Amino acid sequence: MSDPAPDTAAAADPAADKRSNRGGGPASSTSPPSAMAKQSWRDWLNDDAPKSRRQAKLAAWYRAWGELRANPMAMFGFYILVALVLIAWTAPLIAPHDPFDQDLAARLRPPGSAGYLLGSDSLGRDILSRLIYGSRITLYIVALVALLAPVVGLFVGTAAGYLGGWLDVVLMRITDIFLAFPRLILALAFVSALGAGIENAVLAIVLTAWPPYARIARAETLTIRNADYIHAIKLQGASALRIITRHIWPLCISSLVIRVTLDMAGIILTAAGLGFLGLGAQPPSPEWGAMISAGRKFILDHWWVATMPGLAIFTVSLAFNLLGDGLRDVLDPKKNSK
């Protein structure tokens, strides 16, 4: 009778030790300040068994961010875009001149001359300041198009793909009609009908940009709609609207996000093209495409007037392409679904 008792006590002891260790662990890790706190924060995010909805969601984001960080080219693009946003935000603080301030005595100064780091244009305006303020317009156009076009495409594509039947036929033929026009020409037609200006240029770009998104969303939906997990939620009694918005959209969005970042370059170029043709932003406004257009007259003798905004467009387009490529690797839904 007395024999087993010490045994069980001995067996219980290591367990008790472990428990006290585990209890002591977090307490000791909170006492050293930043390094250990950072460590436990990371552990919390990498926890294999999350304890709340928020933690599961944050951990998924953290994992995606870790993957993106492992891709140096994507991070290069990402940093350029972060810099662009910062420049646009702090434009009045960092611009050396007023972008609209004309100084005819200092017209067409070459890059590097005193006070004009990137030179001045035909009206003596500082090109660097105009580029800095122009980044606001570029971001404005990009953000508006990125918010509108994929959403329209997502609605049309998923509705056509999931509901099928005559709705699919009608929506996809409309999409085909829009796809059949050359993009810039259609945008030109819209702008000339609506009137020149940035808002109308954005609208025209959106109207020409949504069909590829609708196509992608429909293709994704067709592969998803017959999956067992869609059947399962249907058997739970979910409505078509709920299935489309809650269950199909999350799986389409990643491929759309990739496509949008890859298309950003094209959107910036289209906006610049409209500006170049005089149908986008109007003259005093420092839009990059309009700046190239204004520099065209001097391109042989004063190359920098057109080249500097061209380089800006090139850099930002490249950044979006690099980031889009990296996002494709991170967000690819086929990778995790197994």
Next chain:
Amino acid sequence: MSAQNEIRLEHLDVWFGSGHARVDAVKDASFTVPRGDSFGLVGESGSGKSTILRAITGLAPSWSGNIAVQGKPLRGKARTKEFYAAVQMVFQDPYASLHPRQTIDHVLSEALHLHSFDRPDERIVQILDDVGLAQSFRFRYPHQLSGGQRQRVAIARALIIEPSILLLDEPTSALDVSVQAEILNLLTDLRAQRGLTFLMVSHDLAVVGHMCSRIAVMNLGAIVEMLNVADMRALKADHPYTRQLLDASVQRRRVG
């Protein structure tokens, strides 16, 4: 005590396509499943057994004949909210039946939300216990789980809204043998606890023999024979195809 029929099928035909491309998947199938019973549909792949489940749940494109669930006749592909509350299904492939971007918690709470259950947190904790999953799995994504764990989640999803009929479409065929036994025992226990009616599809006579009290043998879209599990165990079968199936199963058992 007269047992009410939970599921009644009369002269069910299911086909895909039309005209020359028409394929008859199920031909003139009739059977009834009384309340609390466990009924098995056996046959080789392509014999139409899963299609019967799809016709009941409204996932099959076109069918004719009569299907009644809990005495209420069904029509076309539309199903009522009461139907979805009473009938749930567990799918064959646990790797394909869970949404890849939703945590287990999300899947279960959405099911509860759709049927307006109260106290979602308590119910989720309870159902995870019932299907033998640790609470630490609650906020994981499907890709963090094994096949057997996923199938437990699929069972939890079906049972959390407290249905009275469970349709099982080869619930263990995608799992390896040791996990198969666990899932089958879990299903048997849950049926006993909750008084569920099972309609189970399988190509494996051993699985059906373990789970069901009556079975229907299907071949080429038609039900060729119905027999009790006692008859099946005694190898008493009239139809040559059933004999063939039983022989194959017995031989495999001896070799294995």
